[in-house]
Amino acid sequence: MAYTAIHKAPKVIITLVLDSLRRDHVGCYGYGRPTPNIDRLAHEGVLFTNATSVSSWSLPSYVSMLTGLEPDAHGVNSDLCVLPQGPETLPEVLSAGGFLTGLFSANPFLGKIYGTSRGFNHILESYVVDETKYENPPYPSEPAAGAHVVFERMLGWIRENRKSQTPLFAMASLMETHTPCWPPAPFRLKYISEVDGFSFTNSFLAVNENPFRYITGLNSLSEAEKGGIISLYDGAVSYLDHLLGIFVDNLASCCNIQDEVIIFILSDHGEYLFEDDIIGHTWNLGAPSIRIPLIIWAPGRFPAGLIDDRPVQITDIYATLLGLTGLEKESYPETSVDLFDPERRAYQIASRGVFQGEGLGFRMVLKTIEHHPELRDITFLRTKCRSLLRSLIEDGWQLLWDSEQNLPGLYCWSNAVPNENLASRHEDRLKRMVRLMEAHIKRVSEGRGDLRALYTKEEPGFDFLKRLEEMKVFQQLRHLGYVD
Numbered sequence: 001m002a003y004t005a006i007h008k009a010p011k012v013i014i015t016l017v018l019d020s021l022r023r024d025h026v027g028c029y030g031y032g033r034p035t036p037n038i039d040r041l042a043h044e045g046v047l048f049t050n051a052t053s054v055s056s057w058s059l060p061s062y063v064s065m066l067t068g069l070e071p072d073a074h075g076v077n078s079d080l081c082v083l084p085q086g087p088e089t090l091p092e093v094l095s096a097g098g099f100l101t102g103l104f105s106a107n108p109f110l111g112k113i114y115g116t117s118r119g120f121n122h123i124l125e126s127y128v129v130d131e132t133k134y135e136n137p138p139y140p141s142e143p144a145a146g147a148h149v150v151f152e153r154m155l156g157w158i159r160e161n162r163k164s165q166t167p168l169f170a171m172a173s174l175m176e177t178h179t180p181c182w183p184p185a186p187f188r189l190k191y192i193s194e195v196d197g198f199s200f201t202n203s204f205l206a207v208n209e210n211p212f213r214y215i216t217g218l219n220s221l222s223e224a225e226k227g228g229i230i231s232l233y234d235g236a237v238s239y240l241d242h243l244l245g246i247f248v249d250n251l252a253s254c255c256n257i258q259d260e261v262i263i264f265i266l267s268d269h270g271e272y273l274f275e276d277d278i279i280g281h282t283w284n285l286g287a288p289s290i291r292i293p294l295i296i297w298a299p300g301r302f303p304a305g306l307i308d309d310r311p312v313q314i315t316d317i318y319a320t321l322l323g324l325t326g327l328e329k330e331s332y333p334e335t336s337v338d339l340f341d342p343e344r345r346a347y348q349i350a351s352r353g354v355f356q357g358e359g360l361g362f363r364m365v366l367k368t369i370e371h372h373p374e375l376r377d378i379t380f381l382r383t384k385c386r387s388l389l390r391s392l393i394e395d396g397w398q399l400l401w402d403s404e405q406n407l408p409g410l411y412c413w414s415n416a417v418p419n420e421n422l423a424s425r426h427e428d429r430l431k432r433m434v435r436l437m438e439a440h441i442k443r444v445s446e447g448r449g450d451l452r453a454l455y456t457k458e459e460p461g462f463d464f465l466k467r468l469e470e471m472k473v474f475q476q477l478r479h480l481g482y483v484d
Contacts, residue, residue, distance in 0.1 A: 008300060010325060011260035012158060012251075013099075015171045015317070017065075018240055019058065019107055019178040020281060021267035023051070023293040025237055033191060033234050037245035038265060038295065044304045045263075045297035051312040052393065053269045056289035057282045058109040061268040061314055062116050066090050068318030068336030073444045076114075083115035090318055091119030094169045097327040100161055104154045106146070107173040120171075124153050147174045147240055151247045159254040167325075176236040179271070179280055180209045183232070187239040191231035197224040204228060211280035226274050233273060258299045262324055264317060265295040285391040285400060287413070298324065311393070312339065335444055392437040397426075399433040408434060 027035040028042035029049070054064045054071055063069070063076040067087040071077045074087055083089075091101040103120040105111050111125045126149070150172050161168055176183055192198055203219045208229050213219040221229075248263075255261050272278040272288045281289050294312060301324070315336045322329055323338035332338065388403040393413050401408040410423040410430045423430045 008259055009167070010262050010298075011162070011165070011167050012255050013094075013167075013169045013262045013264075013321065013325065014154075014158075015169075015264040015321070016244070016266075017062075017107075017110075017171070017173045018237075018265070018267050018293075019173060019175050020269065020271040021177045021237065021240075021293060022270045022273070022288065023267075023291045025234060026293050028295075029293060033238070035237060035241040037241045037248065038293075041244075041248070041263065041265060041297040042295045044299060045295055046302055046306045046308055048294040048296075048312050049307060049309045051266070051292050051294035051314070053267075053290045053292050053314045056269050056285055056389075058107055058268050059114060059116075062107075062110050063087075064313075064315050065268070065317045066116060068315050068333040070313075070315060070335045070444050072441050073333070073335065079109075082113070083118065089116075089119045090321060091169060091171070093119075093322060093327065093329065094325070095119055095121065097325065099167045099169045099325075102154065102157050102161075102168065102170045104150045104157075104170065104172040106150055106175045107178075110171075110173045122157060124150075147176050147243050150174060151243050155247060155250055155254075158251070162254050173268075174240055176240050177233065177267075177271070179211050179233075181229075181232040181236040182208070183236040183239040187235040187242070188232065190235045190238055192228055192235075195224055195227035195231055197222075198228045198231075199224075200228075201225065207279070208232060214279055215283070229279070230273050233271070262296070262298040262301070262321075264321065265293065265297070266314070266317070267292045268314070284402070285389050287398075290391070296320070308339070310339075313337075390437065390441075392433055392440070394433060394436065397429060397433065399430070399437060401437075 023029050025031050025033070026038055027033070028039040028047055053061050055061045055077070059079060059081070060071045060074075060077045063074050063083050064071065066083075066089045067074055069087055074083070075081070076083055091099075091103070095101050100122070101120045102122040102124075103110070103117050104124045105117070106126065108114070108125075110116050112123065117123050117125075154170050154172055158168055158170060182188065203221060204225045207214045207219050207221055207225075214221060244265075248257075251257065251261065269281055270287075270289050270291050271281050272283065272286070275288050276286070278284075283289070292314065313335065315333070316339055317336075319332040319336040319338040320340060322332075323341055390399075390401045392399040396413050398411045398413040399408055400411060408423065408430065409421040410426055410433070411421065
């Protein structure tokens with residue numbers, strides 16, 4: 001792809017992370033339900049069609065985005081782990097280069113408790129869910145730091161600080177597309193009417209609030225109810241798209257859009273919506289969990305409407321964003337590529353997409369509840385049923401490995417879901433990809449040492465869950481299904 005960024009000094013750089021947003025549920029990626037504002041930015045910017053995360057859940061993805069390191073290098077792959085001192089974060093580099101940095105987070109994995117707010121000058125965190133407000137049908141209201149609050153506070157911060165002409169970097173996490181999805185009216189019912197035979201039921205509400213109930217067989221759903229949950233998800237996407245349009249229009253009142261602004265739009269990971277009969281994420285590393293949208297809107301820096309189909313990782317945000325600022329940096333991590341650097345744009349790591357997560361192995365969960373149905377407990381399974389998950393993608397193939405399996409699986413990456421294990425029919429390809437994965441992991445993790453800073457199992461005197469409660473984060477983690 002032969003295009004080069006025009007390096008004008010940016011005044012405002014914004015990174016918007018739409019948590020759990022699937023690439024194939026966005027209009028500009030071919031989805032039938034439109035997202036006009038995201039689509040407009042894509043048509044005026046650069047649309048990346050082959051972007052992946054490095055994990056199926058937020059914390060390792062955020063750390064990789066902020067450091068340019070894969071999970072095997074930074075070591076933050078458990079929800080009882082924090083970002084250690086050492087890896088230089090994106091806001092730290094920007095702060096040292098004269099930027100004011102602001103974090104506007106509705107996700108507890110992007111904030112002080114996990115060390116991922118390091119380097120931000122201004123921090124807005126609000127995670128508490130107001131469970132005293134209910135609607136009809138009964139359901140908890142949106143988080144206190146809903147997207148409308150995040151956008152309003154971020155715009156106010158930008159407007160106030162643009163007076164000084166100091167360059168700004170703002171990063172926001174928006175949780176509306178993370179399960180449970182319950183967008184405000186009229187977006188809540190925007191697509192429900194298209195689902196034949198749908199009606200609100202107790203099972204529907206229970207699964208929408210906590211997909212774990214579906215995964216473990218506590219609640220079953222009809223096809224109409226599944227369609228209703230997908231419609232709620234799409235309604236949440238439409239709501240965020242609506243707010244994004246308002247935000248960009250208002251941004252023009254305090255910034256010269258054509259010369260000053262760069263916006264990154266992406267997600268930290270995807271979401272299963274009943275493919276393989278799964279809903280949610282963290283269960284495995286199939287395409288619905290790790291394929292992500294990525295759009296870079298930088299008016300005046302590129303010809304409009306560029307489409308980039310190179311393999312891109314979430315780690316590349318680090319080098320690419322710094323490259324667009326023109327700030328000098330001696331070196332970037334091997335796993336972070338400046339996508340617009342003419343000297344590196346042809347460079348691709350031989351096999352993009354080595355992912356790792358100490359997550360819930362789906363097979364382990366199913367095996368546990370099959371033999372011990374009384375153990376259908378979120379906290380127990382998340383604590384005791386962890387397995388190591390890895391994936392490698394190369395030339396249209398995906399290698400999937402779960403520590404609970406004897407052999408890895410080999411799948412066609414072009415399929416929406418890895419639905420047929422082709423390992424026995426392509427043994428040479430399987431062996432080659434296993435060797436590549438082993439070599440890559442060894443290379444990126446060499447010299448890392450033990451960067452895992454805080455584990456309750458290694459620090460018996462430190463009660464991490466108690467600390468979460470003290471930091472007012474526990475309630476939001478429970479709302480998102482990570483703890484009971």
